[in-house]
Amino acid sequence: MSDMITKKLMLYFPKCECEKPIIYHLVKDHDLIVNIFRAKVTPEEEGHLVLDVTGTREAIDAGIEFIKTFDVTVSLTGIGVVREDDRCTHCGYCVPYCPTDALRVADDKTREVLYDETKCIECLACVRICPFGACTSTF
Amino acid sequence: MKTYEQINDRIESGTAVVLTADEIMDYVDKKGLEAAAKEVDVVTTATFGAMCSSGCFLNFGHSTPKIRMTEAWINDVLVYTGIAAVDVFLGATQIRHGDPANMYHPGDFRYGGGHVIEDLIAGKSLQLFALSYGTDCYPLREIRTQFTINDLNQATMVNPRNCYQNYNVGINNSDKTIYTYMGQLEPNQKNANYSSAGQLSPLLNDPFYDTIGVGTRVWLAGAHGHVYSEGTQHAGHCERTPGGVPTEGAGTLALTADMKQMNSEFVRGVSLRGYGVSLAMGVGVPIPILNEQILKRTCVRDRDILAPVIDYGHDYPQKTGKVVAQVNYEQLRSGQIQINGKKVEVGSLSSYHKANKIANILADEIRRGDFQLAKPIAALPKESSMKSLEKRGENS
Incomplete structure (x- = not known):
């Protein structure tokens, strides 16, 4: 567990991507511990989500790559x-x-x-x- | 020992010795009072915080045809027009037309008189809308136009009450959150707020008004203005520590200066949730070191200045006069005070950081010879106290 790290991510959801259970897959498929600080992702509107992800560096990188396969922008420096x-x-x-x-x-x-x-x-x-x-x- | 003329001569020749009220105590401790009093010419004091009793007179000049404004708004904030044709008075706490105020409690009060004053000084373009009933000499009935401070003939800040000598610490003994001009106060004494520059504050460095009086030149948000009167609610007769430092509000200053010379960094619109709008002002006041006694009083430290802790849940609004406790500014600045053995978190509504910056700017201006001291033409009263408003003629 010593190689576990935590990164703060800010996700930007364009209108179309709010129906997909992205966070679920981060937990289930990428073995990430997720701590959501604030989320506003509503149908017919663009959305934002600020969260911490904890896991191995590889898992976090893979998780970020997974998120990017959707039309979602991932920012490592973005702050709400x-x-x-x-x-x-x-x-x-x-x-x-x-x-x-x-x-x-x-x-x-x-x-x-x-x-x-x-x-x-x-x-x-x-x-x-x-x-x-x-x-x-x-x- | 020294006169205003001698100090001003040294300022003019660029040889004046100037320290801030934040620096002077250690300096005097090191040099000794007698030697320091000979050497130091001026101690600069300053404060930065919300000062609700602030406002300004503006003169727009005349349109063609002319109008005698009877109602007017700047950026939808009502101004007072019951003076000459195109003169108006804009007050800091006026809320914007249509603001729901506390209809949905607590209201946000995002924009009001204080913000208009800040925008004006920042050089922004503002909207004037004015109405009139029309007269033979002033036929225009309505005008809507954009203007900046440069378009005005005069923009004169006239603040009836600034620089409270000392101030309350707000706390809340009730069982619900309250929204006051001392900020948001959580129930059951969970937090407390204060508002004073303490050891850097002008009137705490001259507690008996020996040098600060009517006519004293002051630094008002970057402009050079002056004290035009005692401030409203000035109460020189007050409780004091054995060292002479007031332990309650006490003295105040009425200040004026040309807004065209001001810097908007030091004039800031304030929104207090659930309370209203106001204006935060930065003020610097130089104290001439005429003798040892005056120097000694500028050496006051935060730990020597006591502030009354007042319950804004009951005692303040109901005017009971009760003081929950007395604490000093060193304790307040530590971020935590003890009330009846309980730890209470403390926040500040005034900025010591900005006050210190102002004291240093003023000190530099004096050292460069750009700011001369003015000898007061009248002293502030020491014996006046605060009167109350009596409710007379009510049906009983």
Whole structure:
């Protein structure tokens, strides 16, 4: 199990691909552990899905290749919650509401608020409360 | 020991010694008060946070034919037109026409007066829509046009209350989430929010208003403006620590400056979920080090400044005057305070990061000789206190 890794994926579904059980096959055929953070895939609309996949590197690569056989775009760097740095005033209001410390105060001196995208679980708490609209959801 | 004239001479010659209120304590600890007071000319203070009592007067110039605006909206935000023909006042907390407000609670309040002010300063094109009943001298009945700040004759920010000396820490003792101007407060004291630059804040560095008064030149979002009056609700007579630091709201400043000189990085529209819109302002105020006592007071540290923790679930709205606890800003900035032995997570609505940036920008402007100090023409009152609104003439 030591060679298990986790990757965060963002999938983009064009209108036509929402009827297919892609995630089911990732689990069943590619032996991947799937943790879906947020999904909005509805008929007649384009959709997005943000998830963690855990498995061997080979299994993850094969899973990604499988997804790509559909008309689905896979992004390894895509994130569902974006912080616009020049909108952020670094007030720190969001920090206690962020459950995973993805948003945190850097240090006592600068009191800059840092955003670590890899820790974000897309709960959208910051999107709802940021007074300056600095955090937005891409879908 | 030093006069405003001597300090200004040094500023003009580019030799003034300027430190920020964030730097001065360690400097004085190292040099000693007496030596530092001789050496340091100015300590810069600053704050950045929501300041609801802000707004601006705009003059549009005249259209052909002329209109005397009786109702007007900028980007669908109502402005006050009960003044001369093409003058309007735009207030920071005015919500947009058609905004459902809290009809679907909690409302989002995505756009309002504060956002219009930010967009104006950012140079964006805005829509003016104005109506009139028409007069012989002002026949036009309606106008709809686009404009930017450069098209205006004057855009003057006039803020009746900025820079509260100290402020409440909001907490919620009730059993449901509440949405306040102190942010979203979770039930049963789960979290708390504060809003002050603490040791960097202007009036906390001059607690008895020895140098900050009417006429003091200030840095307002990048423009050079001034204090035009005591701020509304100014209450110099207040509870203080033995060191003289107010332990409640206390003093306030009324500020004005030319918006055409401002930078939109420091003037930001604010949306507070379930509450409304506002404006976050960046303000810098220089303190001339005229003597040792003034320097000593600028050395105040976060741990010496106490803020009252107030229950916004009951005590604040019902005006009971009850204070749940007192905490200092060092504790608040740690992100966690203790209330009755229970740990409470703390967030900030004001930005120390931006305040520190402003204090450094102002310090640089003074060092370069670009910002001269102005001696106040009148002091802020020390003895005034807050009056209440009585409900009279009700049927009993």
